[in-house]
Amino acid sequence: MKRIAVLVSGGGTNLQALIDAQGRGEIINGSIAAVISSSPDAYALERAEKAGIPGYVIDWRDYPSNRAMTAALVDKLRQLDIQLVVLAGFMTILTEEMVRAFPNAILNIHPALIPSFAGPGCYGLHVHEKALAYGVKLSGATVHFVSPECDGGPIVLQKAVEVLPDDTPEVLQRRIMEQCEWKLLPQAVSLFCQDRLSVEGRTVRILDK
Known part of the structure; x- marks a missing residue:
């Protein structure tokens, strides 16, 4: 049983x-x-408490740099004997020490079809604002492994939804969460925990059971 x-x-x-x-x-x-x-x-801590899951705080304001915070986070993850790290709306940019500590064992969910609308500055509603401004007909979500490049790791799963003429960033965000993010992320986590993800360069292959 892998600890997440x-x-x-x-x-x-x-x-x-x-x-x-x-x-x-x-x-x-x-x-x-x-x-x-x-x-x-973070309200997420209340969700964890209600589910009986231990919650911890590593407050970015307590550290002089992202590197120092990343080091503290890696130490905590090792203390907890974690095998898979999932970034679920984690807003602090982690430095390369995290990727070195957990190679191909960090999953992130991004609210667009990478490589579109990804990279520095593309988070939250900004992603959907950019998608609408560009006039794309499809958007969606991507689960990918985390690499030192922001939103640049190998893609595990993607799912698309139609962009509708009257969409606002908020409406599009909600559709992508409900139809893509909330389905893809648990699926990717389960595949990882079953040892069914094989990374070959930039390609992630899903192995048969």
């Missing part, structure tokens, strides 16, 4: 999707062992 840590900063809707999937028995050979927040005020 979910890293959060805010409301924790993707965390809730993982908690719900775990409750339904959909995360095979894995269990959420910890929720770690970069903010003591």
Whole structure:
């Protein structure tokens, strides 16, 4: 059984999707062992408490740099014997020490079809604002392994939704969360925990059971 840590900063809707999937028995050979927040005020910590999952705070304001915070986070993850790290709305940029500590064992969910609308500055509503401004007909979500390049790691799963003429960034965000993010992230986590993801360069292959 692989021990999973979910890293959060805010409301924790993707965390809730993982908690719900775990409750339904959909995360095979894995269990959420910890929720770690970069903010003591994150509602995601309340979600963890309600689910009986230990919550921890590593407040970015307590550290002089992202590198120092990353080092503290790696230490905590090692203390907790974590095998998979999931970034679920974690708003602090981690330095390369995290990737070195957990190679091909950090999953992130991005609210667009990478490589579109990805990279520095593309987070939250900004992603959907950019998609609408560009006039794309499809958007969606991507689960990928984390690499030193922002949003640049190998892609695990993607799912698309139609962009409708009257969409606002908020409406598009909600559709992508409901139809893509909340489905893809638990699926990718379960595949990892079953040792069914094989990384070959930039390609992630899903192995048969």
